[in-house]
Amino acid sequence: GAVVSQHPSWVICKSGTSVKIECRSLDFQATTMFWYRQFPKQSLMLMATSNEGSKATYEQGVEKDKFLINHASLTLSTLTVTSAHPEDSSFYICSAGRPSHGELFFGEGSRLTVL
Amino acid sequence: DQQVKQNSPSLSVQEGRISILNCDYTNSMFDYFLWYKKYPAEGPTFLISISSIKDKNEDGRFTVFLNKSAKHLSLHIVPSQPGDSAVYFCAASSLSSNTGKLIFGQGTTLQVKP
Numbered sequence: 001g002a003v004v005s006q007h008p009s010w011v012i013c014k015s016g017t018s019v020k021i022e023c024r025s026l027d028f029q030a031t032t033m034f035w036y037r038q039f040p041k042q043s044l045m046l047m048a049t050s051n052e053g054s055k056a057t058y059e060q061g062v063e064k065d066k067f068l069i070n071h072a073s074l075t076l077s078t079l080t081v082t083s084a085h086p087e088d089s090s091f092y093i094c095s096a097g098r099p100s101h102g103e104l105f106f107g108e109g110s111r112l113t114v115l
Numbered sequence: 116d117q118q119v120k121q122n123s124p125s126l127s128v129q130e131g132r133i134s135i136l137n138c139d140y141t142n143s144m145f146d147y148f149l150w151y152k153k154y155p156a157e158g159p160t161f162l163i164s165i166s167s168i169k170d171k172n173e174d175g176r177f178t179v180f181l182n183k184s185a186k187h188l189s190l191h192i193v194p195s196q197p198g199d200s201a202v203y204f205c206a207a208s209s210l211s212s213n214t215g216k217l218i219f220g221q222g223t224t225l226q227v228k229p
Contacts, residue, residue, distance in 0.1 A: 006158070034216065043221040044159070044204065093158050095217070104149070104208075104217060109158040 003027045004096050006107035013084055014115055020080045021110045023094030029074035030096035035067075038091045038109075050077040084114040118142045119207050121220035128227050134192040136223050138205035141186065145207040149217070150179060150190045153202045162203075163190070166210075195227045 097104035
């Protein structure tokens with residue numbers, strides 16, 4: 001069964017609104033979670049590393065004020081796309097794992113469509 | 116700078132034959148490599164991995180080969196089945212950094228024809 005769960009799977013919103021996506025680790029505590037983004041026919045691009053109890057680390061070119069990440073507990077990280085625009089429409093995927101064990105699990109992904 | 120590259124965007128194979136997907140990397144700090152399979156509108160699912168201390172890892176129909184000197188890895192699927200049709204991503208990580216951060220290639224779309 002899934003060990004990392006994302007919600008919602010699909011979301012459609014109007015331009016200018018904010019959307020929150022949740023990522024939960026179901027069977028383990030994840031001090032670190034990762035958020036990826038995938039445009040059609042392109043690779044998964046790491047957006048940010050979410051650290052429990054501290055600020056997220058963003059990859060170059062990713063606007064931290066645009067993509068707010070909160071990792072308030074060991075089992076939940078949230079990604080909020082603020083003031084979403086059509087160009088933010090994408091597939092967002094989170095992952096969590098235990099690097100020391102060589103394990104990394106992915107959520108089912110969340111497809112965001114901004115009208 | 117693309118640190119992990121999959122130069123073949125697509126591959127078509129007949130059912131029962133071998134599928135070989137290739138991946139190259141540039142960062143010598145990478146010490147752990149993974150292959151993921153992804154269907155449209157779903158998250159990637161883990162297939163197989165290999166540590167840099169090995170040159171081969173096998174799991175059922177899937178075998179990953181690593182050539183560190185060439186910074187090249189490949190995924191062999193044999194025999195290929197129509198259900199294997201999907202996008203395959205290779206990914207690399209530096210486990211020694213203990214971050215779990217993965218860098219993905221662009222993906223190769225595999226089509227297995229019945």
